[in-house]
Amino acid sequence: MTPRLELLRESLQKLLRRGAHAHVQRLLRRARPADVAVVMRSLDERHHARVFDLLPDDEIRAEMLSELDGHLRVPLLVERPLPEVARLIGEMSSDDQADLLADLPNELRQQLIDALMPDEAEEVEDLLGYDEETAGGIMSPDFFALPETTTATEAIKALQAADEDDIEMAFYIYVVNEPGHLVGVVSLRALVINRADKPLSELMVSDVISVKVDTDQEDVAKLAARYNLLAVPVVDAGNHLVGIVTIDDVIDVIREEATEDILKMAGADETAFEGYSVIKNVRTRGPWLFATWMGGLLGSVLIGVFQPQLESQVALAAFIPIVLGMGGNVGTQTATIMVRGLATGKVSQDLGLRYLMRETGVGLMLGIGYGTMLAIYAVLAYADTGQTLSLALTVGLSILASMTVAATVGSSTPLLFERLNIDPAVATGPVVTTTVDVLGILVYFSVASWFLGGA
Amino acid sequence: MTPRLELLRESLQKLLRRGAHAHVQRLLRRARPADVAVVMRSLDERHHARVFDLLPDDEIRAEMLSELDGHLRVPLLVERPLPEVARLIGEMSSDDQADLLADLPNELRQQLIDALMPDEAEEVEDLLGYDEETAGGIMSPDFFALPETTTATEAIKALQAADEDDIEMAFYIYVVNEPGHLVGVVSLRALVINRADKPLSELMVSDVISVKVDTDQEDVAKLAARYNLLAVPVVDAGNHLVGIVTIDDVIDVIREEATEDILKMAGADETAFEGYSVIKNVRTRGPWLFATWMGGLLGSVLIGVFQPQLESQVALAAFIPIVLGMGGNVGTQTATIMVRGLATGKVSQDLGLRYLMRETGVGLMLGIGYGTMLAIYAVLAYADTGQTLSLALTVGLSILASMTVAATVGSSTPLLFERLNIDPAVATGPVVTTTVDVLGILVYFSVASWFLGGA
Numbered sequence: 001m002t003p004r005l006e007l008l009r010e011s012l013q014k015l016l017r018r019g020a021h022a023h024v025q026r027l028l029r030r031a032r033p034a035d036v037a038v039v040m041r042s043l044d045e046r047h048h049a050r051v052f053d054l055l056p057d058d059e060i061r062a063e064m065l066s067e068l069d070g071h072l073r074v075p076l077l078v079e080r081p082l083p084e085v086a087r088l089i090g091e092m093s094s095d096d097q098a099d100l101l102a103d104l105p106n107e108l109r110q111q112l113i114d115a116l117m118p119d120e121a122e123e124v125e126d127l128l129g130y131d132e133e134t135a136g137g138i139m140s141p142d143f144f145a146l147p148e149t150t151t152a153t154e155a156i157k158a159l160q161a162a163d164e165d166d167i168e169m170a171f172y173i174y175v176v177n178e179p180g181h182l183v184g185v186v187s188l189r190a191l192v193i194n195r196a197d198k199p200l201s202e203l204m205v206s207d208v209i210s211v212k213v214d215t216d217q218e219d220v221a222k223l224a225a226r227y228n229l230l231a232v233p234v235v236d237a238g239n240h241l242v243g244i245v246t247i248d249d250v251i252d253v254i255r256e257e258a259t260e261d262i263l264k265m266a267g268a269d270e271t272a273f274e275g276y277s278v279i280k281n282v283r284t285r286g287p288w289l290f291a292t293w294m295g296g297l298l299g300s301v302l303i304g305v306f307q308p309q310l311e312s313q314v315a316l317a318a319f320i321p322i323v324l325g326m327g328g329n330v331g332t333q334t335a336t337i338m339v340r341g342l343a344t345g346k347v348s349q350d351l352g353l354r355y356l357m358r359e360t361g362v363g364l365m366l367g368i369g370y371g372t373m374l375a376i377y378a379v380l381a382y383a384d385t386g387q388t389l390s391l392a393l394t395v396g397l398s399i400l401a402s403m404t405v406a407a408t409v410g411s412s413t414p415l416l417f418e419r420l421n422i423d424p425a426v427a428t429g430p431v432v433t434t435t436v437d438v439l440g441i442l443v444y445f446s447v448a449s450w451f452l453g454g455a
Numbered sequence: 456m457t458p459r460l461e462l463l464r465e466s467l468q469k470l471l472r473r474g475a476h477a478h479v480q481r482l483l484r485r486a487r488p489a490d491v492a493v494v495m496r497s498l499d500e501r502h503h504a505r506v507f508d509l510l511p512d513d514e515i516r517a518e519m520l521s522e523l524d525g526h527l528r529v530p531l532l533v534e535r536p537l538p539e540v541a542r543l544i545g546e547m548s549s550d551d552q553a554d555l556l557a558d559l560p561n562e563l564r565q566q567l568i569d570a571l572m573p574d575e576a577e578e579v580e581d582l583l584g585y586d587e588e589t590a591g592g593i594m595s596p597d598f599f600a601l602p603e604t605t606t607a608t609e610a611i612k613a614l615q616a617a618d619e620d621d622i623e624m625a626f627y628i629y630v631v632n633e634p635g636h637l638v639g640v641v642s643l644r645a646l647v648i649n650r651a652d653k654p655l656s657e658l659m660v661s662d663v664i665s666v667k668v669d670t671d672q673e674d675v676a677k678l679a680a681r682y683n684l685l686a687v688p689v690v691d692a693g694n695h696l697v698g699i700v701t702i703d704d705v706i707d708v709i710r711e712e713a714t715e716d717i718l719k720m721a722g723a724d725e726t727a728f729e730g731y732s733v734i735k736n737v738r739t740r741g742p743w744l745f746a747t748w749m750g751g752l753l754g755s756v757l758i759g760v761f762q763p764q765l766e767s768q769v770a771l772a773a774f775i776p777i778v779l780g781m782g783g784n785v786g787t788q789t790a791t792i793m794v795r796g797l798a799t800g801k802v803s804q805d806l807g808l809r810y811l812m813r814e815t816g817v818g819l820m821l822g823i824g825y826g827t828m829l830a831i832y833a834v835l836a837y838a839d840t841g842q843t844l845s846l847a848l849t850v851g852l853s854i855l856a857s858m859t860v861a862a863t864v865g866s867s868t869p870l871l872f873e874r875l876n877i878d879p880a881v882a883t884g885p886v887v888t889t890t891v892d893v894l895g896i897l898v899y900f901s902v903a904s905w906f907l908g909g910a
Contacts (some may be wrong), residue, residue, distance in 0.1 A: 001803050002674065009805065034681045042805050067681075069801075105458050160648040171626055171643070171685075188626070188643050193615040219457065225710065226489045226522075228703035230626075230685065247702050248683040251709060253594045257678065258713030259795055265717075266791035273792075273801040276809050285788055286821055292784045296777025297832060303773040304836075310769050317765050317772040318758040321892055322751025324776055326633035327887065328783075329722075333740055336721035337728075340714055341748075346524075346728040348456050350464065354731050361733035365743055370748055377752060381759075433784065437776055453563055 006304045016047045033060050037067035045075070052076055062091035067096070070103045070275040070442045086115035094120065094220075095140040098127035100201060135220045136213035137265040138253065139234045139243030148183060148201040151193050155200060159188075171230045174241055175204045182210055182241040183234055210235050213242060220245050221253040222345070261343055264425040265336065273300050288430055289344030295434030299441045308446035313452050315382055316445075319374075319395045324440045326370055327402035331436040334359045335428045342418055343425065352415040356408070363407025367400035390451040398447050402440040409435050456493075464494045471502045480509045488515050492522035500530070507531055517546035522536055525558045526729035533563060541570035549575065550595040550704070553582035590675045591668035593708065593859050594689045594698030600629040603638060603656040607646050610655060614643075626685045629696055630659045637665055637688055637696040650683045665690050668697060675700050676708040677800070716798055719880040720791065743885055750889030754896050761900035770837055771900075774829075779895045781825055782857035786891040787884075789814045789865030794879045807870040813862065818862025822855035829854050845906040853902050857895040864890050 001009065008031055008071055017021045028036065028051065036055070040048060055061045065073050065088065077085050089097055089112055097116075101109045101124060113121050114147040123141050130136025144162065155173055173191065175184035184204030194203055211220050224232050224247060232250070234243040256270070263269055267288025271280060303310070303320075310316055338355065341347025347355055375396030382388050410432050414424035417431075456464070461487055465681060470478045483491065484508070491510070510516045520528050520543065532540050544552050544567055552571075556564045556579060568576050578596050585591025599617065601610055610628055623667025628646065630639035639659030649658055665688040668676050679687050679702060687705070689698040711725070718724055726735060758765070758775075765771055793810065796802025802810055830851030837843050865887050869879035872886075 001800065032682065034683075037680070038800060041801070042803065067483055082832065097536070156647055159644070189614070192611055192643065192647060225703075225706045226493070227487065228489075228704065247685065247706075248680075251680045251702075251706060254706060254709050255713070257798065258710070259799055260718070262713070262717050262720075262791060262795045266788045268788055268792055273796055276813040278820055281813065281817045282820045282824075285631040285817065286824065288788075289781065289784055289821060289825065292780050293777065293828070296774075296780045297829075299772040299776040299780075301836075303776070304770070307769055307773075310772050314762055314765050314769070315759070316756040317769075317775065318762075319751075320772065320775050321754040321758070321779055321896065322748065324779070325747050325754075325892060326753045328743065329744055333721045333723055333743075336717060337723055340717045341630065341728055344710065344714055345456065345493060346496070348497065358733055362736045362740065363736045365733055366744060369737075369741065370744065373748070374752075381756075433780070434908065437780060 005035055005038055008035055009042050010041060012043060012051065012211060016043070016050065021050070024051065028054050028421040029056050032402045034067045036064050037069075040064075040068060040072055048072065048076055049079075054256075058088055058119055059091050062088050062096075065100065066096040069274070074103050077104065082108075082111055082115065082396075085449075086112055090116065090120075090298055093140060093142060094123045094127060095138065095142075097124050102128060102132065105378045130305035133217050134213065135211045135215040135217065135232070135234045135245055136243070137219070138217050138249050139213075139245045140249075141243045143174055143231075143233070143241065143244040144172075145176045145241055146200060148175050148177060148199065148204070150175075150200050151197050152200070155186070155191055157389075172233075172244075173200070173438060174208075174233055174244075175200045176241055180240045182208055182239065184208060185233070208233060210241075210247070211323055212237070213440065217245075217253045218257050221250045221257065222248040225254070257343075261339070261425045264423070265339060267429060267430050289431030291434050295430075295437050298434075298438050301446070302438065302441045306449070309445055309448050309452060313385075313387060313391065313448070315385060315391060316394070316448055318397075319378075320441075320444070322374065323395065323444045324401055324437055326367075326399050327354070327406040327440040328433055330363050330366060330380055330403045331410035331432045332408035332429075334407045335414060335432045338411050338414040339424045341426050342414055349415065349419065355416070356411045359407045359411035360404060363404040364400070367403035370403065371396040371399035387452055394444075394448045394451045398440075398444040401443045401447065402436070405439050405443065406432075406436040409439070460490055460493055463490055464497050467494060467498060467506065471498070471505065476505070476509060479506065483509050484511050488518040489522045490671055491519050492524075495519075495523060501905055503527065503531055504534075513543055514546050517543050517551075520555065521547055521551040524729070528555065529558050532559065537563075537566055537570065541567055545575075548595060548597060549578045549582060550593065550597075552579050557583060557587065567730065588672050589668060590666045590670040590672065590687070590689045590700055591698070593672050593675070593704050594668075594700045595704075596698045598629060598686075598688070598696065598699040599627075600631045600637075600696055601655060603628075603630050603632060603654065603659070603667070605655045606651065607649055607653050607655070607658060608651040610641070610646055613721060627688075627699075628655065629663075629688055629699075630655045631696055635695045637663055637690055639663060640688070661689060663807065666700070667692070672700075672708045673712050676712065677706045679705040680709070699842055700842075712798075716880045719878070720794060720884045722884060746889050748883030750885075750892050753889075753893050757893065757896045757900070761904070764900055764903050768840075768842060768846065770840060770846060770904070771849075771903055771907075774833075774853075775896075775899070777829065778850065778853045778857055778899045779892055781822075781854050782861040782891045782895040784887055785818050785821060786856045786861035786865035786887045789818070789862045790869060790883045790887045793866050793869040794883050797873055804870060811866045811870070814862045814866035815859060818859040819855070821862075822850065822858035825858065826851040826853075826855035842907055849899075849903045849906045853895075853899040856898045856902070857891070860886075860894050860898065861891040864894070 011027055043180045055064060113124060146158060171188050173186045174182060177183045184206040186200050186204045190203050209223060209227055213234055213236055220232055231244045231246045233241055234245060236242045268285050271284055338347055375392040378392040378395050379388055382391050413432050414428045417424045417427045466482055510519060556567060568579060601613060626643050629637060630643045632638045632639060639661045640663045641655050641659045645658050664678060664682055667691055668691055675687055685702045686699045689700060690694055691697045723740050726739055793802055830847040833847040833850050834843055837846050868887050869883045872879045872882045
């Protein structure tokens with residue numbers, strides 16, 4: 001939190017506890033709605049409705065709602081009289097309306113849609129029909145499109161005449177032909193700096209980058225980032241312009257997708273930030289750990305098989321954690337690099353082999369280094385066991401082998417999953433740790449049997 | 456890679472191998488520079504210079520260079536004659552110039568700065584003086600600022616007169632007073648839709664959000680995201696407007712910082728995507744593993760202490776991996792959630808205790824579930840050992856305790872580090888895994904001594 005937000009949070013908390021509502025109201029009058037939305041996370045839930053009511057007006061309330069976390073805005077609305085909620089929703093842009101409505105219970109959603117103006121209701125229902133994670137799901141239908149024959153002056157007049165709330169961030173004017181197909185784009189800037197009587201067809205760039213309504217939001221964000229676009233036009237199957245994804249939504253997508261990827265790799269998801277319910281978190285995170293549990297069981301069976309070796313040299317048990325830990329952590333490093341590389345495009349299938357070879361090399365070199373160090377330690381720490389050298393060779397070579405294997409598994413697994421159209425971020429974590437653990441145990445005790453013999 | 460990029464890559468690779476340069480040239484004429492920059496990653500290094508030379512003109516070459524990964528553009532430039540490189544750099548905007556120059560060897564950089572126009576050289580040297588990860592380091596000095604008394608018409612005239620290359624994405628006109636202080640901002644849209652004779656002072660929003668030159672780039676990105684800004688003005692210590700950070704750079708920052716955080720948690724960094732050098736990767740990633748190694752050694756010493764228990768019940772060794780694995784993975788889950796939550800603002804110190812309690816609850820519940828399952832397994836698998844029940848209780852309770860402890864450690868460590876101004880993403884990984892491993896061993900063998908007794 002920035003000092004500015006921290007101050008707002010502290011002041012609000014203090015004033016709310018004291019019931020100093022006139023002061024709260026004054027404070028909220030000067031605060032930005034987006035800041036209030038952030039601070040709401042830290043405020044006691046019983047104060048949420050109060051803060052909301054004390055906001056200066058419905059427009060600001062609607063703005064704050066648009067920025068508020070999904071799980072916080074639902075309880076704020078469900079208890080309110082329908083006309084009030086409908087009025088608030090009426091203040092929002094269509095895409096924010098659709099986002100909010102999607103969070104609400106079915107019945108309330110339908111009632112609210114019915115309460116909207118017919119044309120607004122239709123827009124929102126269209127938007128609600130798209131998958132939330134596609135271009136259609138994040139687009140705004142409030143773009144600005146004009147025919148090719150419009151002149152620069154006419155376009156400016158049209159902009160001036162348009163209702164401010166009906167256009168989302170108009171930096172681009174889209175140019176459409178007779179059947180409504182997207183044929184070009186003119187920047188607001190080109191409009192301003194060019195001769196007034198030029199038609200849009202002469203000012204426009206006709207090689208427009210656009211996406212389809214069902215394009216994954218991540219791909220929309222990547223396009224916007226790669227080509228530095230302020231808005232990405234969205235077309236339907238018939239190439240009719242139906243909406244735009246604006247840069248502020250692109251930024252949200254990029255942040256969300258990064259968070260999602262990070263959490264997925266640890267078997268969690270965004271619900272981790274939605275309240276403090278233990279049960280809800282256990283439900284999302286428990287299943288992921290099942291892979292670890294199964295891997296652990298398999299490991300214990302394997303160690304059971306090698307019980308004769310263990311009985312003849314109990315010291316072997318002492319090195320199980322370090323052999324598995326070093327392998328596991330190299331595997332995680334490698335897997336993380338590959339998963340993130342694939343997500344950002346820095347790694348791709350055609351570069352896969354080169355990365356795999358590099359990573360295996362890294363695992364091997366690190367294994368030589370740490371294996372040697374551990375072997376030296378074993379010589380010093382177990383100098384009086386009679387099998388010192390065998391033990392040292394066993395642990396040293398095991399670290400080397402397990403780190404090399406882990407790097408290979410860690411780099412090839414994400415590539416393989418991507419090729420099979422399985423999200424590498426989800427599958428890689430448990431598969432790599434489990435595989436690396438099991439292989440580590442196998443390697444360790446196989447090497448041990450070789451050097452130390454068994455019973 | 457999108458199908459479009461994939462096609463470009465395949466075609467280029469094929470044509471380059473065949474030496475069909477006329478075809479390559481034709482292909483490059485139709486390709487977007489940003490696409491070529493992405494595809495360069497996959498092309499053989501020996502073809503890079505050729506592709507670069509076959510690009511249509513210097514402007515496109517410069518654009519491609521601006522988008523190209525840092526480690527790929529240096530080799531492309533160092534071998535070229537100085538005047539050619541100077542000409543290419545002359546085509547770039549000041550902030551891209553500074554970014555590129557920062558990548559080059561000192562001597563070459565100075566020669567290139569000397570070859571620039573005096574005013575350009577000064578701008579670039581100013582930019583190079585700022586830390587790369589601050590607002591100053593990513594800002595562009597090519598903003599558009601006018602005095603408060605300018606009318607809308609005059610402002611539009613000024614925009615029309617300005618050299619297109621000298622303004623980065625002008626959607627906002629900044630308004631400055633006599634001493635050059637930033638006093639307001641007018642959107643291009645407000646300019647277009649308002650009366651022509653109004654002065655900027657009447658059109659402007661005076662509550663401008665700005666950052667200082669030394670503001671961390673991550674904070675700049677957060678502001679832009681929170682307030683949906685297309686550009687963030689940057690002021691120096693005396694509140695003079697010195698530059699703007701545009702939304703395309705904000706997007707790059709958000710992506711980079713997310714990647715950095717993900718990699719940091721695994722003890723790696725961006726160099727992981729810079730070429731295929733094993734040595735370079737071993738150097739960045741090796742030290743992080745030292746914590747694991749030290750933790751593993753400590754673990755082996757601890758297990759050594761409990762050798763009597765192990766000798767009396769060798770089956771104990773079989774459950775070491777699962778006890779440590781379950782604890783380690785819960786710890787990583789929790790730590791990941793906390794680190795990402797702190798980075799995105801979803802978790803903050805004032806919410807810390809609530810998260811810590813929730814996470815401990817999650818660890819406890821998961822521990823009860825998986826502990827019970829493991830105890831049942833132990834009863835079945837070790838039915839004939841005489842100490843079946845004690846072993847089952849030992850492993851069950853150990854899983855429960857290690858998962859609970861891991862969740863507590865995993866959630867409190869990032870909070871603690873942030874409070875100590877240590878980057879949670881860097882420190883959390885090794886500290887949590889190592890602590891959880893060592894505590895897991897302690898818990899396991901302590902419980903074992905209690906139930907099974909020792910020698």
